[in-house]
Amino acid sequence: xxxxxxxxxxxxxxxxxxxxxxxxxxxxxxxxxxxxxxxxxxxxxxxxxxxxxxxxxxxxxxxxxxxxxxxxxxxxxxxxxxxxxxxxxxxxxxxxxxxxxxxxxxxxxxxxxxxxxxxxxxxxxxxxxxxxxxxxxxxxxxxxxxxxxxxxxxxxxxxxxxxxxxxxxxxxxxxxxxxxxxxx
Numbered sequence: 001x002x003x004x005x006x007x008x009x010x011x012x013x014x015x016x017x018x019x020x021x022x023x024x025x026x027x028x029x030x031x032x033x034x035x036x037x038x039x040x041x042x043x044x045x046x047x048x049x050x051x052x053x054x055x056x057x058x059x060x061x062x063x064x065x066x067x068x069x070x071x072x073x074x075x076x077x078x079x080x081x082x083x084x085x086x087x088x089x090x091x092x093x094x095x096x097x098x099x100x101x102x103x104x105x106x107x108x109x110x111x112x113x114x115x116x117x118x119x120x121x122x123x124x125x126x127x128x129x130x131x132x133x134x135x136x137x138x139x140x141x142x143x144x145x146x147x148x149x150x151x152x153x154x155x156x157x158x159x160x161x162x163x164x165x166x167x168x169x170x171x172x173x174x175x176x177x178x179x180x181x182x183x184x
Contacts, residue, residue: 004057005083005092006050006134011144012057015044015128037064045093045127049153050082051162052089052133053140058153059095059128066118072099074113078129089133090162098125137162138183142174 004012028039041063050056076095083092097109099116100123109116118124145165148154150172159165166178 005086005131006052006054006056006089008087008134009054011054012050012131014058015060016057031064036067036070038067039063040065040123041125044153045130047093047127047130049130049148050085050090050092050132051137051140052085052087053135053137054089054133055140055144055148055153056083056085056089056092056131056133059093059130061125061127063100063123063125065123066120069120070118071115072109072113072118072124073115074109074111076111079111083129083132085132086134088136090137092130092132095129096125096127098127099123100125138164140165142176142179146174 004016006012028042031037032039039062041061043061044058045061047059049058074097076097078095079097080094082094085091095111097111098106099109099118100106102121140163142163142165145159145163146167149156149159149167156167156169159167160182164179164182166175166182167173168175
């Protein structure tokens with residue numbers, strides 16, 4: 001799993017890779033063809049993002065159901081510490097791995113696994129980390145904050161509290177006067 005921290009000139013990249021097939025974000029069909037797995041979910045995760053002038057990348061969340069008995073191995077990192085924000089940016093969110101039984105009970109897994117057994121019907125959930133932000137969140141372009149809200153990456157209250165940007169949900173736009181006053 002890999003998170004992408006924001007850069008000095010732009011946001012971190014979202015859902016870059018999850019290392020199921022070496023180092024790229026492989027299509028579901030490729031994974032289901034190569035392994036006895038069914039992808040049940042593949043989306044951006046809903047964990048806290050690394051706020052900043054440029055926000056950290058949002059990690060992916062995938063769930064795979066085992067179609068036969070098998071095993072899980074992992075050499076991942078990033079579960080103990082959140083990706084660090086830099087130059088005033090806020091920290092991101094660490095990665096997680098879970099094994100979910102058919103009855104819904106879940107066991108959180110550590111990042112280093114060598115051949116742990118998995119049974120048919122169990123679901124392996126991988127949540128990639130969210131990268132740390134770069135720079136002071138109050139320096140973020142309000143239009144980028146609006147885009148993040150429209151994309152579902154943050155809420156209206158979060159936009160106001162973290163970025164001092166006032167969004168009018170009915171117009172789906174920035175209240176420029178209120179934002180200027182709040183930032184002033």
